[in-house]
Amino acid sequence: MEVLVVGGGPAGLAAAEVASAAGARVLVTEQKPSVGRKFLMAGKSGLNLTKDASPDELIAACGRAELAPMLRAFDAAAVQDWARGLGQEVFTGSSGRVFPVAMKGSPLLRAWLARLEAQGVEFRTRWRWLGGERFETRDGVQEVPARATVLAVGGASWSRLGSDGAWAGVLGGPLAPFRPANMGFDTDWSPYMARWAGAPVKGVALHCGGHLVEGEFVVSAGGVEGSAIYALSAPLRDAMGAEGVALELDLAPRTDAATLTRKLQRPRRKDSVSNWLRKATGLQGVKAALLREGGPLPSDPEALAARIKATPLHLTRPRPLDEAISVAGGVPFDRLDGDLMLTDRPRTFCAGEMLDWEAPTGGYLLTACIATGRWAGAAAARHAGSETGI
Incomplete structure (x- = not known):
């Protein structure tokens, strides 16, 4: 496999989309029985895709200057164009929040997965990451050699949907402590x-x-x-x-x-x-x-x-961490280079909520997850391609 993506949430799917579009063979693994579970949960309240705001406003809301390149490369306008490209029209509410006209996540997720499958992306569910390229599966421990890996394993809230934070003990190294964000x-x-x-x-x-x-x-x-x-x-x-x-x-x-x-x-x-x-x-x-x-x-x-x-x-x-909409803490940016690659693990990239940032609700969270996923996916494809010629 050329690019291995660990995590089937928005950041992981975004990484897979960009890497496969660049010509890489991509495998997405997910520890739950299906991908996009938290995405679908957000869709029950309308699926706030983004905020109709400038890149500078998005960057300020996310509170991390390190996210600036990603959010400028895939801003609120790009999110809306992406959704329309998947056949999902969007509208902007009075608060500036952007939603699909369908007001739910399932049609968008189905169209997204259809695109990924058409681009040759493979999926393995009920695969729990054990570190490196090893996974615990129903058929025993499996190993997937890959030229580049994108970790998009989520935060530490809503564990029943897959974001349990257990990866912190697997990844190791210095991490910012998890704290609840957007909570009661x-x-x-x-x-x-x-x-x-x-x-x-x-x-x-x-x-x-x-x-x-x-x-x-x-x-x-x-x-x-x-x-x-x-x-x-x-x-x-x-x-x-x-x-x-x-x-x-x-x-x-x-x-x-x-x-x-x-x-x-x-x-x-x-x-x-x-x-x-x-x-x-x-x-x-x-x-x-x-x-x-x-x-x-x-x-x-x-x-x-x-x-x-x-x-x-x-x-x-x-309220407890597992009840929070999102989390602060995770992989600090000083462990990453400009491609979101771990400096102590060449060809391993991180994206999404596992990074140490937080933002208010209102579309910022999903936009930044997708933007960082796309950024890491593109970088992974480039690094994999340095050996394969893609």
Whole structure:
């Protein structure tokens, strides 16, 4: 075999696509019974392919200058053209997120696999990587000599879909510790908040240190999750101490404190506190519950307005690594050259989420996985071709 690709997720499939298109004979191995399992899971919520953003914005979101060449070579526009080339039309939502019109991953994956098979790519499933070119299979240990290898073995979350992080003990060498990314957080809710489990909290701003995100999140039985929380998950995680971390909620981000104060000065008359608050500020339901969760409501209008603009929420811990949408940590870039080849293992390349980078949800993750896979696949084909003449 000329190019061996370990891992059948987006990065591995992208590597196989580019390497086979260059003329290399490619084998893709996957430890699960089928490829693209996490890709299909993402497709259940619409399959956010990319973000309609410039290469510079993509690079900034991914937080690693080392990814710049890959993201410039395969940017958001290229992702959309690639999807259309597979017969999947795309559209851009109001947030700039790009989705297939089909709003699921299975049609795109089927078309992608058909292309790979037409290019001669071979697949072996239920093959667990043991290191080097050795695999544990149902038929015993198999060895696949290859002129170049692309490792695209994922991160360490959603292990049931194949990203179990077990490769870290096989690969060896210095690795950045795995940490959850794009995850929810636990908090010690009062019994009253249990009734709001599953309720969306819309139109809020979240503050943590110098970081600010506007959007929405969801109250879970034991904490908070959802897009606005995920967008702040890295600074919240990094600020987490033994006692947890403080998050502030602005429950009325479109209204300033002075205006809220004037509205709260209206007499209550016979209204309950809940009705008076709703009539004066529009806060009700889960927002009003969160306001009360921060402690007794101040009677002074100015102090109450300040509470609405900065409702405290104490987070105790991140949700477990295996529940995280993605992970930080993995192979550090100082172990790789510009081709994403391991400097201590010639002709072995790394791609995708196993690299030490993280990005918020919104299409950045998938774009960078595919971009690094394509980059590593092209480099692997070149190195294999130096011996085969392809």
